Structure formats: C-alpha cells, structure tokens
Amino acid sequence: MKDSTKCLHSGYKPENAGPGAMPIYQSTTFRYESTQAIADLFDLKTDTPFYSRLGNPTCGFVEQKIAALEGGVGAMLTSSGQAATLTAILTIAKAGDHILCSSTVYGGTFNLMAVTFKRMGIDVTFFEQSETDEQVEAKIKPNTKAIFGETLANPALTIFDIERFANIAHKHEIPLIIDNTFATPILCKPFDFGADIVVHSTTKYFDGHAVQVGGVVVDSGKFDWAKSSKFPEFVTPDESYHGLVYTQTFGKLAFIVKARVQIMRDLG
Numbered sequence: 669m670k671d672s673t674k675c676l677h678s679g680y681k682p683e684n685a686g687p688g689a690m691p692i693y694q695s696t697t698f699r700y701e702s703t704q705a706i707a708d709l710f711d712l713k714t715d716t717p718f719y720s721r722l723g724n725p726t727c728g729f730v731e732q733k734i735a736a737l738e739g740g741v742g743a744m745l746t747s748s749g750q751a752a753t754l755t756a757i758l759t760i761a762k763a764g765d766h767i768l769c770s771s772t773v774y775g776g777t778f779n780l781m782a783v784t785f786k787r788m789g790i791d792v793t794f795f796e797q798s799e800t801d802e803q804v805e806a807k808i809k810p811n812t813k814a815i816f817g818e819t820l821a822n823p824a825l826t827i828f829d830i831e832r833f834a835n836i837a838h839k840h841e842i843p844l845i846i847d848n849t850f851a852t853p854i855l856c857k858p859f860d861f862g863a864d865i866v867v868h869s870t871t872k873y874f875d876g877h878a879v880q881v882g883g884v885v886v887d888s889g890k891f892d893w894a895k896s897s898k899f900p901e902f903v904t905p906d907e908s909y910h911g912l913v914y915t916q917t918f919g920k921l922a923f924i925v926k927a928r929v930q931i932m933r934d935l936g
Contacts, residue, residue, distance in 0.1 A: 671737060671854055679733030693717075693725045712909060712917070712929060722932055734874070734884050737853040738866055741889030742924040744932065745882060749849060749869020750776055752883030753816075756845055756867050758935070759927040760899060761813040763789025768807055770817040771796055772826045773847065781816070797828065801836060808840050813898060814865075815842065819858060820850035834862025841896040849873070864891040865923065885927055889920035902926065 669677065680690040698717050700706055709718045717723050727745045735743040746752045761767060769781050771794040781792040793807045797817075815837045817828040830846060837844040843864035848856060852873045858866050868874060870882040893902035894915040902922055905911035909929070914922040 669736075674733065674736050678736035679731070680729040690729050691726065695724075696720045712912060712925075721936055722928060731884070734853070734868070734870075735886055738848070738886045739853075739857055739859045739888070740866065740886040741920050743884050743886040744924055744928050745870075745884050746932075747883065748881050749774075749847075749867065749871060749883040750780060752867040752869070752885045753777055753780060753847065755927055755931050755935075756865055756885050757785070757790070757814065757816075758931050759923060760843070761790050764811060766791045766793065766809045766812045768792075768804070768812055768815045769794050770821075770828060772821040772824045773816070773818045774822040774849075777816075777818070777847065797826065801832070804833075804836055805840070808836075808842075812840065812842055814845050816845045816847075818847040818850070819856050822850055825850070830858050830861035830863055834864075837864075838862070841898055843891045859888040859890070864888050885924065887921065887924035887927075889923075891923070893922050906930070 682688055697719055700709075700718075705714070706718065708714045709716065717725055717728070720727075731743040731745055735741065744755070746755055757767060767781065767785070767790060769777075769792050771778075773781070778794075781794075785792055791811075795804050795807055815833055817830070817833055819828055819830065820826070821828070828846070830844070834844045844862065845865045845867065846858040846863040847868070848858050848866045849869045849872050852868075865888065866886040868884045868886075870884055871880065874884075875882070893899050902914045903916075905913055914926050918925045
C-alpha cells in the first residue's frame with residue numbers, strides 16, 4: 669500500500685459486518701473466561717489486552733498504523749512526545765550509562781537530556797553536527813548506549829544526517845534514535861537511512877488540529893540486541909517475568925516489548 673492508503677487502512681481491519689470506522693474502546697480492563705487466560709497474559713504468553721495502561725485495542729490500531737507508515741515492526745503510544753523520548757532511553761539505559769545527543773534537538777528534549785537524566789544518573793554529552801566523524805566518535809564512551817538526533821530540529825530546522833550518524837552508532841554497537849516529529853513518516857522514513865528507533869510527538873502533525881497531546885515509540889526491529897555486547901538486559905533473564913529473555917522470546921520485537929512490559933508497566 670502507498671502511504672495515503674496506509675493512513676486510511678493500516679492497523680484497523682474490520683471483521684465481516686464490523687464497523688468501518690475504528691472503534692473507541694472505553695474500558696480499563698477486559699474480561700476472560702478463565703484464570704489461566706489471565707495468568708498467560710501476565711506471563712506474556714499471549715498479547716491480547718488486559719489493562720489499558722499497557723495497551724488498549726484502540727491504541728493498538730493506531731500503533732499498528734504508525735508502525736506501518738514508518739516501516740517498523742511495532743510501536744507503543746505514550747501520553748506525550750516527552751514520554752516517548754523518556755521511554756525509548758530508559759528501555760536501554762540506566763544509572764551509570766551515557767547517551768550522545770545532538771545539540772540542536774527540541775528544547776524540552778535538551779532539558780530532559782541535560783538536567784533530568786543527570787538527576788537519574790544517566791550522563792549525556794552533546795555534539796555539533798558540524799563535527800567530524802572522529803570528533804563525534806571521541807565522545808562515545810564504553811557505557812554509551814545510544815546516539816539521539818532529530819530529523820528536522822524543533823525549532824531550528826537543522827537537518828540531521830541520519831545515515832552518517834547511523835554508521836557511527838553501529839560501528840560502536842549502539843542504536844541510533846531519531847525524533848521524526850517535524851518530518852513525519854510521510855516526508856522522511858529514518859529506518860530507510862539506518863535509524864533503529866523512532867519517536868514522535870503525535871501532538872504535532874499526527875494530530876494536525878491541536879486537540880490531542882501524545883507520543884509514540886517505533887521499533888525498526890533491525891538492531892541486533894543479542895549481537896551487541898552493551899545490552900545484557902536483553903539477553904539475560906528478567907526476574908520480574910520469571911526469567912524471560914527478551915531476545916529469545918520476542919526476536920525482532922525485543923525492544924518494543926521491553927519498552928511496554930517493563931517501562932510502561934512500571935512508570936505508566
């Protein structure tokens with residue numbers, strides 16, 4: 669399908685005699701006929717909805733639509749663009765880790781990186797896009813977990829060379845995270861240029877008429893978390909899910925599942 673068709677038809681697929689318009693499911697919880705079915709949900713053996721903090725059918729339709737537009741394997745909606753950026757970073761970084769970030773990102777993102785992450789024990793170094801590859805690489809540390817940039821910076825409108833910084837990131841076994849809010853997947857698809865994770869403030873062009881604040885994290889499914897030596901939490905047991913290993917259980921969906929069932933579960 670072309671993008672204009674995906675905008676209309678990706679995500680929600682009506683059943684026979686079902687409503688043509690995407691339904692709005694106004695429910696916090698969902699009913700099942702057995703306690704075993706509920707147990708399977710909590711053990712991540714099934715992916716049907718059970719509590720709207722983690723996922724709701726209406727949100728699921730929208731997530732599938734945005735993932736299709738971006739060319740990703742999965743997506744997760746958040747309450748705002750700031751929450752999307754926070755979630756994307758916290759899925760892969762913890763206290764003691766380091767992030768490399770473009771200096772010309774959105775002001776809210778800059779403050780999140782420079783101030784709030786510092787309070788959480790995550791160090792952030794900023795770089796200028798005019799720097800050489802060698803200068804940028806010199807700022808990458810053994811504990812660096814990602815490079816972050818913005819397709820078109822808000823409000824500076826500087827253009828981020830996605831392919832260049834993707835190559836630098838992958839050389840050091842870390843993902844490139846791109847804020848694609850201003851470009852949208854209609855004008856630019858960062859995954860085509862090597863980005864691994866995309867975030868959006870859906871408040872801007874996805875909404876388009878200034879009535880809904882929101883955000884989304886999109887996973888390309890292309891970064892090999894098992895191959896990189898920097899992400900042991902993806903390849904070792906998660907005791908909060910009875911020893912589940914994300915890369916073994918979910919494969920290319922490891923990142924977006926971990927974002928949902930760990931970060932969204934705990935932080936909301």
